[in-house]
Amino acid sequence: MELNVFSVWVQNSASKGWTYEQMQQLGSAFLLRHKMLNFIQHLQYYMMIEVIDSYWTEFELSLKEVSDLCPLADCKLTAKAKQR
Numbered sequence: 732m733e734l735n736v737f738s739v740w741v742q743n744s745a746s747k748g749w750t751y752e753q754m755q756q757l758g759s760a761f762l763l764r765h766k767m768l769n770f771i772q773h774l775q776y777y778m779m780i781e782v783i784d785s786y787w788t789e790f791e792l793s794l795k796e797v798s799d800l801c802p803l804a805d806c807k808l809t810a811k812a813k814q815r
Contacts, residue, residue, distance in 0.1 A: 739764055 746754065746761075 737768065740768065 746757070749757075
């Protein structure tokens, strides 16, 4: 999704040669595109840093402690139960 919004931004970079009237007409679309791109970037940051990274070390430690996948699945279910 971010790539799609960014590609629109690249395509709109041709707007440098537009007149002031043309820019005023498309200003709200540019603002919306900017807000969408900003939201997507912040959402990706949140998912990577706050969600995935925080559980990754816990997952790695659990991975070292188990010899098969059954206890690892139990650890995953325990982590989900902690969130609730």
